[in-house]
Amino acid sequence: MSGWIKVCALAEIAPQGSRVVASSQGHIAIFRTAGDGIFGLHDKCPHKGGPLSQGIVHGDTVTCPLHGFKIGLKDGEAVAPDKGCARRFEVKLDGGAVWLQLDA
């Protein structure tokens, strides 16, 4: 288990928006919900690989821009009846900054 990496200030992500982080494990989408919840998912829709970071964030769900798959931000699971899962990454908010934890 590796430690926490600072990503950016919370203010640098728009509410109901996202940013993309380039990592050794591929692009990671960091989402900020309307209520300032922060979530991290592999930036690849389980359906056809669409960049989830580019989707519309609503509640704690993001809708993939390519074909409208809805993915839960908390667990990366597609909302039924769609099936599939995007990999989750641990993120946290600390001191006004967003932190990301990469698996070893």
Place this chain on the structure above:
Amino acid sequence: MRKQKLVVVGNGMAGIRAVEELLKLAPDLYDITVFGAEPHGNYNRILLSPVLAGEMTIQDIILNPLQWYADNDIGLYTGKTVTKIDRTARKVIADDGTEEEYDRLLLATGSTPFILPIPGNDLPGVISYRDIKDTNEMIATAATHKHAVVIGGGLLGLEAANGLRLRGMDVTVVHLMPWLMERQLDKTAADMLKTSLEARGLKFLLEKQTEALIQGESGRVAALRFKPAPGEDPGNGLEIPADLVVMAAGIRPNTALAESAKIYCNRGIVVNDTMQTYDPRIYAVGECVAHRGIAYGLVAPLFEQAKVCANHLANFGIARYTGSVLSTKLKVTGIDLFSAGNFMGGEGTDEIVLNDPSGGVYKKLVVKNDTLVGAVLYGDTADGAWYFQLVKDGQNIHEIRDHLMFGQNHVGDVGHAGKTLAATMADDAQVCGCNGVCKGDIVKAIKSQGLFTLDDVRKHTKASSSCGSCTGLVEQILASTVGGAYTPADTRDKPMCGCTDHAHGVVRQTIRERHLITIPDAMSYMEWKTPNGCPSCRPALNYYLISTWPGEAKDDPQSRFINERAHANIQKDGTYSVIPRMWGGLTTPAELRTIADVAEKYEVPTVKMTGGARIDLLGIKKEDLPKVWADLGAAGMVSGHAYGKSIRTVKTCVGAEHCRFGTQRSMAMGVKLERMLFGMWSPHKVKLAVSGCPRNCAEAGIKDIGVIGVDAGYELYVAGNGGIKTEVAQFLCKVKSDEEVMEYSGAFLQLYREEGFYLERTCHYVARVGLDHVKAAVVDDPLRRKDLLERLLFALQDYADPWQAAVAQPALRREYQVIEIKEAEVVS
């Protein structure tokens, strides 16, 4: 606080639908207990016919398996019939003595088959056709006996007869009336149906009344005797062999329980518009109910009732059931038949009829005072859903009366090989060309998932969920699979999305009347059900706000689809395409040089001409977008908005500037229009074209606005479309000058901007409001026209190129930046 207790008597489709609707609205309000007389979970009674026909199994038609009740903490008593309601003690008592107390009681006791009061009606082998038990008995008898007689030539009787025939029995249908399905069909359609069923081996005896059922030596029924016709000797009636008699001569609301509890009944348990009985604690839904004097036997109205009832059980108190217009589909595979509303006509009505007996097609439309009041379709039911919608909406059909018979062509032109009749399609025929969904996939999903609505099918199969051109086909498949349970989507008052109960029109109006200028304000005022909407309502709200209150409402990029947020078109691999504007399709060597330089510098993999006469640079990484725009901007080029619900292009022909035929300077006219409309957001994309003469090389006939130069000026056409379904633009008016072209075009577009629903193209908008409405505002009323134009120009003033804004403002540029992290510097 103690939870209230809700007891539901009746474990069928209406009762359980009400429970499901209630759980959606108020999942924790009640402890729910359900009594069912049958030993099963709720199943789709409508699909008993396909089970009998051997096309499905009982397992396929279960809607709510027992686990569903457990998962939702619903107490379920199966195989128990409630026999008494103690309204004073507020409890129900079942036949085995089981008691349950209630705070609210829902009666959904359904109906009972009408059993003819004739001798022998209780013999073994005489059954009705109502539930799984009857179906199983029919299947078992078909394997051991030969002769079946079905009494009743209605919907249910014919489905039973067809199924028994498919299982190998010799089947005779006995019907009292002169033609089959007289409550759903006129004589012509019924005769065609009869011929077609006879070809399948069914026999019919019409205008025959059964006198008695006769017992055979085995003890079970063996024959059926008719009453002699008038004039014949009494006791000399015809007899036919019958090892199985199915009584399908109608149903009666099952009111026995309610009546025993002294709840007011009159041909059904009488309820008001909130589905409440005369006892305020007791509600009733389904076939047992009489609402405004009508007991409904088809399932679509029952679902509407269930929804209203749930609304009141959940203490929302706003829904009303006001009755249903009925439509019928016969579920006999291979026979396409549809009827709705008042199909018999009568005084004050006109009938529009198409009758082709050899071709097997018959259509009758009944029109009264320029509205469609009923329809019967046989052989080609492709437009059934559309006609049904027209009947329900009571829409004025004056303008379309002359081609009403030929249907809406609702089914698109492309993507499914020109097929329009779902019934004739093979299971492996593709229905949805966008998502590669075949007919068999859709049928399977409808059956196995218990789907009833177009939205359900879209969610589960993706069919019709992209371009929508196959919607008509999907609706037909849905209708023929679920039969009477199918209600076409309500286009007029349909809620915008699952986040609200309000339709687009109401939302637009409320935003204007209440002067709402932010999405959160709009959502809170209109009591949105979700905290911040969904990808379907947020972009719509954003558009309504900025188009209604330009300069006041602030655009919300997070409520725009990525293309409009990033000002470029996302592609399947996550890269973007960039299309700089070429005003009127004109460019210069310097612009072309710049585009070439950009393509090389950013290693653009594909450079392509678009259909809108400009150049598309495809495959650009999002991070590179601002750099590309900076280079293009340095040469004076701006965003082409090829990504927006906005003004796209103004296509032009060469025109009088060069062309030997040209009568007007179409290029200059096109450039002026495009410059005027730069930055115009609209409900959907808007494309214009200007041709310099009636040869119309700019293809103005399929554009949202088409301008065609003639010697004396210009002809203006509106509401054309060259996309999913080709729509020819309609003539609006003739004008004399370039200034008038700008004024009329601007006014029309502003009207569309103010009245159009989000994602409604001009062709759909004009079809909805009527061309006369548009002419009244834009052509006939000069003051209104000038006002409209003024409002458009006000909204467009100071619009700046979004590309250069993103280049210049660091906060906007962030959207395009990928965050690089230093993984070595981990804080542990």
